[in-house]
Amino acid sequence: MAAPDQYQPHASRDDAAEARYHRRAFLVMMVLFIGAPFVVYPVFVMKALCFALFACAFNLLLGFGGLLSFGHAMFLGMAGYAAAHAAKVWGLPPELAILAGSAASTVLGVVVGLLAIRRQGIYFAMITLALAQMVFFFCLQAPFTGGEDGIQSVPRGRFLGFLDLSNTMVLYYVVLAIFTAGFLLIYRIIHSPFGQVLKAIRENEPRAISLGYRTERYKLAAFVLSAGLAGLAGATKALVFQLASLTDVHWSMSGEVVLMTLLGGMGTIFGPVVGAFAIITMENYLAELGSWFTITQGAIFVVCVLAFRRGIIGELEAWLRKRRGG
Amino acid sequence: MTDDIILETRGLTKEFKGFIAVDRVDLKIRRGTIHALIGPNGAGKTTTFNLLTKFLPATSGTILFNGHDITRENAADVARRGIIRSFQISAVFPNLTVLENVRIALQRSLGTSFHFWKSESSLDTLNDRALALLERVDLRRFAQTHAGELAYGRKRTLEIATTLAMEPELMLLDEPTSGMGHEDVDLVKNLIKDVAKGRTVLMVEHNMGVVSGICDTITVLQRGAVLTEGPYAAVSTNPQVIEAYMGTAEAAHG
Missing domain, CATH: 3.40.50.300 (P-loop containing nucleotide triphosphate hydrolases)
Structure with missing residues (x-):
């Protein structure tokens, strides 16, 4: 009925082109990750993959839900402890230990979310920070976490009964598979009916309420999903390093994931992955700088916020869009 | 009475x-x-x-x-x-398209608003209704435009279309x-x-x-x-x- 030119958008968003770009970028990323352990030290890439998943989970909440949590380390760290305890003390196989870790973070996410979601902006960030500090002191004092020592020499075991994780290469591809599954799930969440509502709430919460959405429930759901996925990253990390320690529940870890997400590009699909790899690489190669490293990191953060606020991927995408449009 | x-x-x-x-x-x-x-x-x-x-x-x-x-x-x-x-x-929801703005209002009736595992394309069944509403306020040709890029007057008419979608x-x-x-x-x-x-x-x-x-x-x-x-x-x-x-x-x- 409508003339074809009426469908032709004015200054349009091209969904098909965007999907094509995401597919291509995803393929490039997968090729790089599959080949990476032959070029780079595999444990380093595994560490970066765990942080990349952590940052993607964080970005789901910040970039698409508009909620800045300053306590996400509690989900990473708590899942690490739970997974390590499950594998070492209960003797669970690695896949169940990882699930146990994620489940612990999901439950923690429900409790923290119910308390924090009632407030917005800086108050939301402060409540998550305060609760994360409480979790930190719990982990410091509770008997099962091993206090300052953490839980060490966590057994890796056999994944699904036949993949021997003591082989580094096998471990690597299992970690890559977990990362990919988490990454794709986040992609799907963002591009789901739920994701649409979440974006609407981020854009204009009063309007979403006036359309009949009980927005706190959606924000809570996003918070719990983000916590569970951050837990997946933390549990996997504990098995890779055979260690769950206080580092992962420390508040500085909550800051680091903010930095990774902002540096890579908040609210983009691939930004947190790029940001995580950039930060972990810097940590590895600038480690000899000692305390100067923290200053370097701070300087990068300031430059990022002042000069390219959209982050590496955000700026790149904006540039590509401009080139295509012009 | x-x-x-x-x-x-x-x-x-x-x-x-x-x-x-x-x-x-x-x-x-x-x-x-x-x-x-x-x-x-x-x-x-x-x-x-x-x-x-x-x-x-x-x-x-x-x-x-x-x-x-x-x-x-x-x-x-x-x-x-x-x-x-x-x-x-x-x-309006500025970073969503004009079509998506109206669809948000229609979406709740599907009962899938919490389905985070479902594809976004499951919402395409609402497109005809959304486009009809946009037609009514003369915004159909802007369906794929980001709402934030619309002129002020058109934003207000988009708002009316979104409100209408709630019947x-x-x-x-x-x-x-x-x-x-x-x-x-x-x-x-x-x-x-x-x-x-x-x-x-x-x-x-x-x-x-x-x-x-x-x-x-x-x-x-x-x-x-x-x-x-x-x-x-x-x-x-x-x-x-x-x-x-x-x-x-x-x-x-x-």
Whole structure:
């Protein structure tokens, strides 16, 4: 009925082109990750993959839900402890230990979310920070976490009964598979009916309420999903390093994931992955700088916020869009 | 005839730390009419809107919708009952497309709004309805445009399309023509007249051209209280109203 030119958008968003770009970028990323352990030290890439998943989970909440949590380390760290305890003390196989870790973070996410979601902006960030500090002191004092020592020499075991994780290469591809599954799930969440509502709430919460959405429930759901996925990253990390320690529940870890997400590009699909790899690489190669490293990191953060606020991927995408449009 | 009254307030009052913004307002909105709420700045019009849609809790008084007491309900529940409001500043979702803006309103009816595992393309079944609504407000050709890139007047019409998508029994429009140029004002005026068929509209409006043209009943607020009420001809000749309000209205009109 409508003339074809009426469908032709004015200054349009091209969904098909965007999907094509995401597919291509995803393929490039997968090729790089599959080949990476032959070029780079595999444990380093595994560490970066765990942080990349952590940052993607964080970005789901910040970039698409508009909620800045300053306590996400509690989900990473708590899942690490739970997974390590499950594998070492209960003797669970690695896949169940990882699930146990994620489940612990999901439950923690429900409790923290119910308390924090009632407030917005800086108050939301402060409540998550305060609760994360409480979790930190719990982990410091509770008997099962091993206090300052953490839980060490966590057994890796056999994944699904036949993949021997003591082989580094096998471990690597299992970690890559977990990362990919988490990454794709986040992609799907963002591009789901739920994701649409979440974006609407981020854009204009009063309007979403006036359309009949009980927005706190959606924000809570996003918070719990983000916590569970951050837990997946933390549990996997504990098995890779055979260690769950206080580092992962420390508040500085909550800051680091903010930095990774902002540096890579908040609210983009691939930004947190790029940001995580950039930060972990810097940590590895600038480690000899000692305390100067923290200053370097701070300087990068300031430059990022002042000069390219959209982050590496955000700026790149904006540039590509401009080139295509012009 | 209570059936004729869709929305009624009894002694609706809102106090902010000793300042009474809305003072014992009794409103009766008749079903199927366009009712305007006018008054000088600070008269409590928008506060009344916020009370009616539960964006603010009332200090005292009762709000009845279809004879049902909604005074203690929350904003989302009131919206689900069919009272949908617009906002004084344009309320679109700027980084969603125009089509997606309308679809958000339609989406809840599918019951999949929490389905985070489902593909977005499951929402495409709503596209025809969304496009039809956009057609009605003459925005169809902008369907794939980001709402944030629309001109101001078009944002307001998009808002009306989104509100319509909820099939509201009662539409509350907060200054639908504020900040618009002449052509857009006429467009929106005709649009409101068009969409008001078969439903009830309560609007806050400063533009007397709009109010006199399409509104059946006018309630004048002053300092939070009802000054008078009636059709435009009666209200506009009321000496109290002229003193309190029409001076500025004449200026706005001319």
